[in-house]
Each structure stands twice: as structure tokens, then as C-alpha cells.
Amino acid sequence: MRDKLNEECGVFGIYNTRPEDTSKLVYYGLFALQHRGQESAGIAVSDGQQINYYKDEGLVQEVFDPKLLNFLHGNHGIGHVRYSTTGGTTYENAQPVVIVSSQGQMALAHNGNLVNTKELMGELESQGATFQSSTDSETILKLVAKNAMETGDVTQAIKKTMGVIRGGYAILLLTQDKLYAFRDPMGLRPLIMGRMDDSFVFASESCAIDSVKGDIIRDVKPGEIICVDADGIHSEQTKVTTTHICSFEYVYFARTDSVIDGLNVYEARINMGKRLFKETGRKADIVIDIPDSGTSAALGYSQASGVPFDKGFYRNAYIGRTFISPKQDMREIGVNFKLSPIRRNVEGKSVIMIDDSIVRGTTITRIVKSLRRAGATEVHVMITSPPVKYSCYYGIDTPDRSKLIAAKKPIEDIGIEIGADSLSYLSHEGLADCLKKSGLGTCMACFDGKYPVPVEESK
Numbered sequence: 001m002r003d004k005l006n007e008e009c010g011v012f013g014i015y016n017t018r019p020e021d022t023s024k025l026v027y028y029g030l031f032a033l034q035h036r037g038q039e040s041a042g043i044a045v046s047d048g049q050q051i052n053y054y055k056d057e058g059l060v061q062e063v064f065d066p067k068l069l070n071f072l073h074g075n076h077g078i079g080h081v082r083y084s085t086t087g088g089t090t091y092e093n094a095q096p097v098v099i100v101s102s103q104g105q106m107a108l109a110h111n112g113n114l115v116n117t118k119e120l121m122g123e124l125e126s127q128g129a130t131f132q133s134s135t136d137s138e139t140i141l142k143l144v145a146k147n148a149m150e151t152g153d154v155t156q157a158i159k160k161t162m163g164v165i166r167g168g169y170a171i172l173l174l175t176q177d178k179l180y181a182f183r184d185p186m187g188l189r190p191l192i193m194g195r196m197d198d199s200f201v202f203a204s205e206s207c208a209i210d211s212v213k214g215d216i217i218r219d220v221k222p223g224e225i226i227c228v229d230a231d232g233i234h235s236e237q238t239k240v241t242t243t244h245i246c247s248f249e250y251v252y253f254a255r256t257d258s259v260i261d262g263l264n265v266y267e268a269r270i271n272m273g274k275r276l277f278k279e280t281g282r283k284a285d286i287v288i289d290i291p292d293s294g295t296s297a298a299l300g301y302s303q304a305s306g307v308p309f310d311k312g313f314y315r316n317a318y319i320g321r322t323f324i325s326p327k328q329d330m331r332e333i334g335v336n337f338k339l340s341p342i343r344r345n346v347e348g349k350s351v352i353m354i355d356d357s358i359v360r361g362t363t364i365t366r367i368v369k370s371l372r373r374a375g376a377t378e379v380h381v382m383i384t385s386p387p388v389k390y391s392c393y394y395g396i397d398t399p400d401r402s403k404l405i406a407a408k409k410p411i412e413d414i415g416i417e418i419g420a421d422s423l424s425y426l427s428h429e430g431l432a433d434c435l436k437k438s439g440l441g442t443c444m445a446c447f448d449g450k451y452p453v454p455v456e457e458s459k
């Protein structure tokens, strides 16, 4: 099991392209977002008359081949990559979710998590609705379809739906001739809009728009509903309170080459490294990263401290779904199939090692051990976020609170348990300062338990 918080999904959509290009562009966009979900992938395309779709378990390149992409023919399309959690990894939970409504077919791709799904599902079921999956995404789509039947207008139906759903969401909804993009009123999950000639593009992260050579227009605003149709873009703003973009997007989830809500992820991570030096003042022979999210922060630490940066690990990037993970007893003797220390760089040296977070503490213990076996004389672990003490309910897979090492132990004890000579975390204020340049306020609930959307029902 990966000892990290996991992003649950990524979405990508495009409106008005050449029919032969649409599914391929969505495929490339999803490929750029693969880090946000590796369990399933799906694409839905509309030719103006009909929505065709295909989805399955697996990586984007495992699910789709050229024949399938040619079958998905049309001018508009959306796609989804998913990391599954409670819903399981079944086909039914893959997205986009597609239904037939009073307004014709609708397909929906969702990144995030609602905190009141059970209540909403119960209401819909009492009105006769049935569900194919266990996802909140199907609940949202069924609500939009029901509201569209009542209002006769999809934008108004989305607005009505946003009035009752609670949690984090960034959603793309495709009808036969329109594409809608909407984001939760707090802006918990990211969503950005771009342009390619006469086409409009939406994605969870800017790196996906860059990957299809689109130009960034702007982020979808918290609480905004955007509709793209043959006349262009129409925006409607719903009520927004205080905004809370997920701080973990900058710490770990997002790709280093993305910009979210005006803040460059690379720059934010460089600043986290610089701030770590300001807070700890620690010097050593070398500073190394745990790739990839620790890399920019390690560079920042080096720039601020003058401690030379070098690569501490070789990272094996070729691990597919069928890889046979070592069983518990083999893990205990230190098998680490992903990261291998570069002995030449660490032997005989005191090392500062930068990582983004500690969840259960199992992986980092093995990594510290492996550095010592490679000859490091001291291992000082530095983390670019405060201790993770609370679970997330807004679309990030976190273990139960009882499994979070920082919820159970003080920092000194964690340092001893993972075998480090010292352990330092970035302070809450330090992280907040590094994220100030984002246009939004930040969610820090997994560090401080201050949930911007109440979660009693999910606990």
C-alpha cells in the first residue's frame, strides 16, 4: 500500500474540435493528469446528436487504443482518471457517468468528494431513483437531471444542485451540444480553463492544457458555472463564502509544472524548502530529495542554506498495476522497489532528506534504513508540510485517523520510530506563507482539523 495521501481524480474536457481529434486530445490531456488517478480512465464524446463513451479499469494507455479513440467520434468530449477509494475499483465506479435525461444524454466527470452523499442518495431513492454505482458522482448527475426536468435549463439545474451538495468538487458535464464546468463554492478542488484556436479546454491542472498546446485563460472561480455552446462562453456565479483551495495540491498532488489559482506549484515548493531552512537552520554535507514532489523543495533548501543539493535516489518509474508487491515480512527486511539510494552520493555523509509528508510512517522508515545501509552517517528528515493528523473528506484518500502516525505520537517519537537523527516539519504558518500568492484562502484541515465544510455525517 502506498504510504501517501492519494489524489482521487483528474478531469479534462474540450469543446468544438475536429471530430477526428477530440478523443485523442482528451486522451493526451488525461495522460498529463495520470498522477491524479491510476485505477480507471474514461472518455465520453458527443457529435451533437449522441454521446458515445468508453471507460475501464487501468491506466489511460492501458484502457484506450487507436481503434477505440477512432470510435469516439465527435466535436466535444470529456475524460476522467480515477483513484478509487471507498467505491472500490469496479467498472461501475469508473467515469464519466452517463445517463439519459429530459434534456437528452448527459455525461459527468467529477474530481472531489461530497460529505452529504448518503442523505442525497436516500432522498433520490425515496423518489424512485436507482443507482448503478456507489459514487457521489452518479448522485450529482441524477440530481442535475432531476432539476433539469423541473427547470428546463441545465445551468439552472446545476445551480439548484450546487445549492444542496456539500463538499469539494470540480466537475465537467457534457450534454449533446454543450459543455459545462463548475467548481464548489469554496474552491477546494482545482479547475482551469484554456483555449486552442476556436476550442475551449478545461482541466484539473494547467499542465494538461499545456500538453495539448492550449493557452491558459483563467481558473474557474469557486462557485462559478461556465457553459460553453455554439455562441461561446457564458458564466454564472453562485454564492461564495470564504475560499479554501486544498493546500496539499501544492505540497504533493499537483504536477510541478502546473499553476493553480495563480500560484506556480514549482515556486511554492521552492519556497517551502527555503522556509524549512529558515525554521530549522540545519546544515549538513548534502541535501537530497525524495522524488518527485520533494525535488523542488530540496533545491529551495539548498539555495537558502548553501548546503549542496544532489540526487540521493534512483527512482524506478516502471511499476505497473500487475507488479507483485512485497509481503509484510519482505517489507520488514527493507525491500523498497521504487527508490534505490545512490551510494556514491550519500556514503560517509550527513544527509538532509526532504519529503512532502508522512502518513503512516512505514515507507519513510524503510527509506531512512536504506540510506544508512548505503553509508549515510546522519539522516535528518525534513517534511514540507505540518504533521498530517486528520482525515480528508473532500476528495483525497486518507487512512482512518487512527492510522495517521502524527495523530498518535509527538514529533520526537516519530523521529525515533522512523530511525532519523532528527525530524522537522514545516510549520503551519510557514506553509500558509508559502501559499499566500494563490488568489484563494487555503484548506489545512488535514493538519489542524478545521474543516471548512462540516463533516459530521462522514466521521
Ligand code: SF4
Residues within 6 Å of the ligand: 168, 188, 245, 246, 247, 248, 249, 391, 392, 393, 394, 395, 396, 443, 444, 445, 446, 447
Ligand atoms: S483536508 Fe487536507 S487534503 Fe483534504 S482538501 Fe483540505 S488540505 Fe486538502
